[in-house]
Amino acid sequence: MYARRDLLNSDDSGSDPWLVRLLLLTFTGVVLLLLLLVILVALVQIRFRERVLPGVSAYGIDLSGMTRDQARAALQTQFTYGDQTVFTFRDGEQFWQASARDLGVSFDDETTANNVFATGRGDGLLFNLFAQGLTWLNGERIDPLLRYDQGAAAAFLAGIAADIDRAPRDATLTIDGENIQTTPAQNGRFLDLDTTLQRLDSAILTLSAGGEIALAIEETPPIAFDASAAAEKARIAISSPLLLVAETPFGTQIGPWQARVDQIARLLRVVTVNDGSGGFRYDVTVDMSAYRVYLESLAQGVIASPENARFQFDDATTQLIVTQSSSSGRTLNVDETLARMSEAVFSRDNRTVPLAFDYILPPYHDGITAAELNIKELIAQGRTTFAGSTPARRANIAQSAARFDGLVIAPGETFSFNRFLGDISPEAGYVSSKVIIGGRTVDGVGGGVCQVSTTMFQAAFYAGYPIVERYPHGYRVGYYERGEGVGMDAAIYKPDETDSIYAQELDLRFVNDTAFHLLIEMSFIPERDELEFRFYSTSTGRQIVKVGPEIINESAAAATRYEANGDLQLGQELQVDYAARGAEVRVTRLILDEQGGEIRRDLFYSNYQPWGAIVQVAPGDSRLTG
Numbered sequence: 001m002y003a004r005r006d007l008l009n010s011d012d013s014g015s016d017p018w019l020v021r022l023l024l025l026t027f028t029g030v031v032l033l034l035l036l037l038v039i040l041v042a043l044v045q046i047r048f049r050e051r052v053l054p055g056v057s058a059y060g061i062d063l064s065g066m067t068r069d070q071a072r073a074a075l076q077t078q079f080t081y082g083d084q085t086v087f088t089f090r091d092g093e094q095f096w097q098a099s100a101r102d103l104g105v106s107f108d109d110e111t112t113a114n115n116v117f118a119t120g121r122g123d124g125l126l127f128n129l130f131a132q133g134l135t136w137l138n139g140e141r142i143d144p145l146l147r148y149d150q151g152a153a154a155a156f157l158a159g160i161a162a163d164i165d166r167a168p169r170d171a172t173l174t175i176d177g178e179n180i181q182t183t184p185a186q187n188g189r190f191l192d193l194d195t196t197l198q199r200l201d202s203a204i205l206t207l208s209a210g211g212e213i214a215l216a217i218e219e220t221p222p223i224a225f226d227a228s229a230a231a232e233k234a235r236i237a238i239s240s241p242l243l244l245v246a247e248t249p250f251g252t253q254i255g256p257w258q259a260r261v262d263q264i265a266r267l268l269r270v271v272t273v274n275d276g277s278g279g280f281r282y283d284v285t286v287d288m289s290a291y292r293v294y295l296e297s298l299a300q301g302v303i304a305s306p307e308n309a310r311f312q313f314d315d316a317t318t319q320l321i322v323t324q325s326s327s328s329g330r331t332l333n334v335d336e337t338l339a340r341m342s343e344a345v346f347s348r349d350n351r352t353v354p355l356a357f358d359y360i361l362p363p364y365h366d367g368i369t370a371a372e373l374n375i376k377e378l379i380a381q382g383r384t385t386f387a388g389s390t391p392a393r394r395a396n397i398a399q400s401a402a403r404f405d406g407l408v409i410a411p412g413e414t415f416s417f418n419r420f421l422g423d424i425s426p427e428a429g430y431v432s433s434k435v436i437i438g439g440r441t442v443d444g445v446g447g448g449v450c451q452v453s454t455t456m457f458q459a460a461f462y463a464g465y466p467i468v469e470r471y472p473h474g475y476r477v478g479y480y481e482r483g484e485g486v487g488m489d490a491a492i493y494k495p496d497e498t499d500s501i502y503a504q505e506l507d508l509r510f511v512n513d514t515a516f517h518l519l520i521e522m523s524f525i526p527e528r529d530e531l532e533f534r535f536y537s538t539s540t541g542r543q544i545v546k547v548g549p550e551i552i553n554e555s556a557a558a559a560t561r562y563e564a565n566g567d568l569q570l571g572q573e574l575q576v577d578y579a580a581r582g583a584e585v586r587v588t589r590l591i592l593d594e595q596g597g598e599i600r601r602d603l604f605y606s607n608y609q610p611w612g613a614i615v616q617v618a619p620g621d622s623r624l625t626g
Contacts, residue, residue, distance in 0.1 A: 104152030310406025382459030558612030
């Protein structure tokens with residue numbers, strides 16, 4: 001027994017054979033295990049060489065063991081997002097819908113299947129085995145590859161834009177005669193493609209479940225937003241005629257004259273006005289200048305010349321006394337009247353337009369003084385007698401002489417008797433009397449006026465004023481030879497529309513050749529049968545000397561003529577004109593200065609034809625000749 005123990009003890013001192021065996025067994029087991037693993041891996045590699053490795057999934061599908069085509073088919077079946085996801089685009093009550101597929105979303109099944117199949121299959125064996133082991137243990141989910149064609153989405157949105165987009169539309173106003181029409185303004189609307197596309201991108205890239213996508217719409221206001229105010233203005237303009245009215249200088253209403261609605265309508269114009277904010281507004285204007293010619297023709301009936309005051313000279317105070325007040329003249333202010341019409345045409349309540357006038361103060365108004373006119377004294381006078389005149393002749397003398405009472409004649413002005421005499425007619429207050437017409441005395445309106453012109457001539461003669469027009473009568477008239485004698489008369493004649501176009505106007509004209517105004521005063525003195533004109537001014541110191549009258553070549557009166565008068569009976573007669581001797585007469589006026597030196601010498605020549613009496617007798621009287 002001891003020997004055995006020793007032996008054992010002897011073995012203990014060397015290597016343990018069991019340990020060696022254990023090590024060998026362990027190594028062998030590891031090798032066998034590794035061999036087994038290699039075989040297993042090899043079998044797996046062989047098994048899944050053309051299949052998806054275990055643990056690989058995509059789109060929620062376990063694709064383990066599937067071939068590439070099987071995986072692709074499975075994935076195709078699983079992808080429903082493109083058809084089932086619907087997006088709605090809304091604009092108020094209007095909307096458009098499109099699937100994700102319509103908007104360019106598609107599933108790349110081939111690439112996704114390739115990605116699934118490539119899982120765990122890299123470039124290195126160890127890397128592949130490690131990756132495959134992790135995939136088997138933990139699984140590997142492959143994201144499906146979706147493609148998004150933004151161009152398709154943009155094209156779809158462009159179609160929506162075609163329905164939505166519209167340019168802003170300005171309000172309009174048209175005037176066609178009396179027809180006024182407006183159209184309202186409309187905002188422009190434009191789909192903001194970029195912003196809307198960004199909103200859609202966000203939904204698609206997060207695989208949103210669809211729903212409503214807010215359209216980004218921009219509105220653009222029109223430049224001219226409203227035409228209603230201008231249209232109302234135009235309607236007011238043609239609501240009724242304009243009435244033009246005026247008053248005479250004496251306050252009497254005249255008119256009205258009309259600007260008709262159809263005329264106004266043709267003058268309206270639609271214009272645009274900058275509103276200060278980058279836009280504009282409509283306005284309606286009217287061009288009333290079309291009425292200018294009409295107003296200028298109308299002016300002839302409404303204008304008035306300024307009327308000078310009439311005066312008398314107060315010898316005691318050397319002041320002027322107004323005997324007839326002045327009145328201002330007026331001219332039609334066409335421009336102001338047109339402006340009033342332009343304003344009134346747009347007024348609904350006031351359609352009456354007073355004509356506008358410019359008033360003219362007469363040169364010799366009520367307030368002017370004798371000192372201003374240099375009127376200081378009596379410088380000349382003329383006086384004639386009308387004794388023996390009929391009442392009609394006396395009335396005509398008074399009527400015509402009054403036309404000259406109180407007149408002021410300016411320095412350098414030419415006085416015209418006919419100008420101030422005015423119309424000689426019954427309407428002007430004249431009556432029928434004996435007048436000299438066509439070389440004989442006949443009944444006519446205004447007989448006796450030559451008494452006035454003769455008296456005026458004599459006053460101008462002694463005032464020393466140059467006489468630029470004077471006519472003697474055709475034959476000698478007894479009225480005018482009393483006092484100053486023959487050759488100191490002045491005939492006047494104013495043709496009217498009944499006279500021959502060849503009838504010559506006869507006027508009496510003289511010039512105020514001084515630096516001082518002349519005031520003419522008249523006195524009709526019926527109790528003395530006298531007419532007197534007095535000239536007031538400032539004396540120039542000149543002296544007037546009358547030489548004559550010198551009568552030459554005097555001839556006997558013509559034979560008496562007889563005329564038939566059906567109102568007379570045989571044996572009755574009526575003398576209607578009186579005999580007068582013919583004569584040539586010269587009167588000389590010497591104008592001397594203060595020292596008696598001659599300034600000027602004026603010759604007044606008169607040639608009076610011999611005149612016979614005219615007697616009217618009954619028809620059949622033996623004194624009548626064929």
